Amino acid sequence: MIDLHGYGPRLAEGALITVELAVLSLVLAILLGLITASAKMSRSRTAHAIGTLYTTIIRGVPDLVLMMLLFFGGQIGINAITDQLYARFGWDIFINVNEFVAGVITIGLIFGAYMGETFRGAFLAVDSGQIEAGRAYGMGPWLVFRRIRFPQMMRHAIPGLSNNWMVLLKTTALVSVIGLSDMVRVAAEASKATREPFTFMIIVAAVYLLIASVSEWAFARLQKRYDVGFGEVK
Amino acid sequence: MEALTSRLEALLADNSIFTLQTLGYYGEGLVTTVQLVFLSLVIGLVAAVPLAIGRGSRHRWISLPIFLYCYVFRGTPLLVQLYLIYYGVVFVEGIQDTWLWVILEKPFVPALIAFTLNTAAYTTEIFRGAIKATARGEIEAARAYGMSDRLMLRRIVLPSAFRRALPAYGNEVIFMLHASAIASVVTIMDLTGAARFVYARFYAPFDAFLFVAAIYLCLTFAILYFFRWLERRLLAHLKPAGG
Numbered sequence: 245m246i247d248l249h250g251y252g253p254r255l256a257e258g259a260l261i262t263v264e265l266a267v268l269s270l271v272l273a274i275l276l277g278l279i280t281a282s283a284k285m286s287r288s289r290t291a292h293a294i295g296t297l298y299t300t301i302i303r304g305v306p307d308l309v310l311m312m313l314l315f316f317g318g319q320i321g322i323n324a325i326t327d328q329l330y331a332r333f334g335w336d337i338f339i340n341v342n343e344f345v346a347g348v349i350t351i352g353l354i355f356g357a358y359m360g361e362t363f364r365g366a367f368l369a370v371d372s373g374q375i376e377a378g379r380a381y382g383m384g385p386w387l388v389f390r391r392i393r394f395p396q397m398m399r400h401a402i403p404g405l406s407n408n409w410m411v412l413l414k415t416t417a418l419v420s421v422i423g424l425s426d427m428v429r430v431a432a433e434a435s436k437a438t439r440e441p442f443t444f445m446i447i448v449a450a451v452y453l454l455i456a457s458v459s460e461w462a463f464a465r466l467q468k469r470y471d472v473g474f475g476e477v478k
Numbered sequence: 479m480e481a482l483t484s485r486l487e488a489l490l491a492d493n494s495i496f497t498l499q500t501l502g503y504y505g506e507g508l509v510t511t512v513q514l515v516f517l518s519l520v521i522g523l524v525a526a527v528p529l530a531i532g533r534g535s536r537h538r539w540i541s542l543p544i545f546l547y548c549y550v551f552r553g554t555p556l557l558v559q560l561y562l563i564y565y566g567v568v569f570v571e572g573i574q575d576t577w578l579w580v581i582l583e584k585p586f587v588p589a590l591i592a593f594t595l596n597t598a599a600y601t602t603e604i605f606r607g608a609i610k611a612t613a614r615g616e617i618e619a620a621r622a623y624g625m626s627d628r629l630m631l632r633r634i635v636l637p638s639a640f641r642r643a644l645p646a647y648g649n650e651v652i653f654m655l656h657a658s659a660i661a662s663v664v665t666i667m668d669l670t671g672a673a674r675f676v677y678a679r680f681y682a683p684f685d686a687f688l689f690v691a692a693i694y695l696c697l698t699f700a701i702l703y704f705f706r707w708l709e710r711r712l713l714a715h716l717k718p719a720g721g
Contacts, residue, residue, distance in 0.1 A: 301691075301695065303698075304694065304695040304698040304699065305656070305691040305694050305695055305698075306655070306656035306657070306658075306659035306670065306694055307656065307659070308659040308660060308662070308670060309659055309670055309673065309687055309690055309691050309694060310691070312670075312673075312674070312677070312683070312687055313683060313684070313687035313688065313691065316677060316683035316687070317683035317684050317687065320683060320684070410553075414554070414555040414556070415555075416555075417555035417556075417557040417558060418555075418557065418660070420557070421557075421663055428555065428557060428558060428561070431558075431561070432561055432565075435561065435565050436565070439569070440569075441561065441562060441565035441566045441569065442562070442566055442569070445558055445561055445562040445565070445566070446562070448554075448558055449550070449554040449558050449559075449562070452553060452554045452555060452558065453549075453550065453553045453554060456553045457553075
C-alpha cells in the first residue's frame, strides 16, 4: 500500500471540505445565476445594467484575485461597518470572516455570473407559447416560473450547468491559497514535510477525477430526467 | 523620459501606496504574466495540432494515450498540476547535477511547463471538436479530387477547422490569462504576485487588488476584441449575406 505518513485522515477531511465547499458554492451560484438571468432579461434598464456589469466584471478578472479581494478586503470592510454601527448606535458586534464562508461566498459569486449566462440562454430557449398557455390557464408569474419555465429551462441549461460545475470543482483548489485546509492544502503541506510530492498530489488528482466522473454520471441521469417527453435526437 | 518620470512623480506625490516603485512592481508583473501566458499558449497551440489529429486516429495505441492525457489534465485543478511539477521536479533523479537545474531551479520554468501541458490538453479538445465538425461533403469532394489523407488534412480539414475553433480558442486564451494568477502561489512575481506584495506591505487589500483587477479586465477586453476582429476577418464567408 501507499505510505501516507499519517496524513490519511487529514487528507480525507480535506476532501470532505472540498466537496462541501463545492456543493454549497454551487447552490449559491445557482441562486445568484437565476437572479442574474432574471435581471438581464427584465424590462427594467437598471436591473439589466446591474446584471451586465456583474457578469462582465466577474468574468474579466481572475478567480484568485477576486478571492483575495473578498477574503482580505472582506474583513476590513466588515470591520469598518461594525465600527460605524458601534460609533452611531452603540451596537457592539464582532464578525470574523471565516475562510470557509469566504470561500463559499467568493466561489458562489464568481460562478453566479457564469450560471447567469447559462440560465439566460436556457430561459430564452423555452417556447414562448408554453408561457402564454400558462398565463391563459390563469397561472401567476411565480406559478408559471415554477411549473413551466423552470422545468423546461433546465433541459437546455444542464449541459452548461454541468460544464460550470466541473470548472467550479477545480476552482475550489484555490481556497487552499487563502488558508482553508482543503485537500490541496493538506497535500501541499504533506509534500513539503515528507518530500514525496508525487504520492500526495497524484492522490489528490485522482480524487478530483473521481468526483468529476461521478458528477458526469449524475448529470447524464439528470439530463435524461429533464428530457422526458422529448425524443433524443440521434 | 526624465520629464515624464518627474511628472508622474508629481502626480503621485500625495499617494502613499501607488508610488513609482510599486507601479514598477506592477509593470514587471505585467511583463511576467504576458510572457508566461504567451509562451504557454504558443507552445500549447503547436503541440495541440498533432495531438488533435492523433486523438481521432483509428489506432487505439495513438488515440488512447492522448485521450487519457486530455482527461487527466482537464479533470484536475491547474494548481495541483503546478504543485506536482514545481515540487516534483526537485526529486527527479540526478537533475540537480545537470545544466537543466540552472533553469528549473527558478519557478518560472516549472510554471511554464504546467501551464503549457494544461492549455495543450484544452486546445486539443477544442481542435478535436472542430475537426470532427468538418462537413462530410468537403471530405468527399477532397477524396473525389484524389487527394491523399495528408493533402486533404493540410488543404481542407485543418484550415476550416482552425476557423471553426476560433471562438472557443479565444475563450481558452482568456481562461489561461486568468489561470496564470496561480503563478503567484509558487513565488513568481506576476501581476497577482505584485498585488499580493503591495497588499502585504501596506495592508491595503482594496487598493492592491482592485488595481490589479482593473489591469486584468483591460487585458481581457483586449483579447476579446482581438478575437472578435480575427473572427470578423476569418469567418467573413460565414456571415449571412447582406448583413
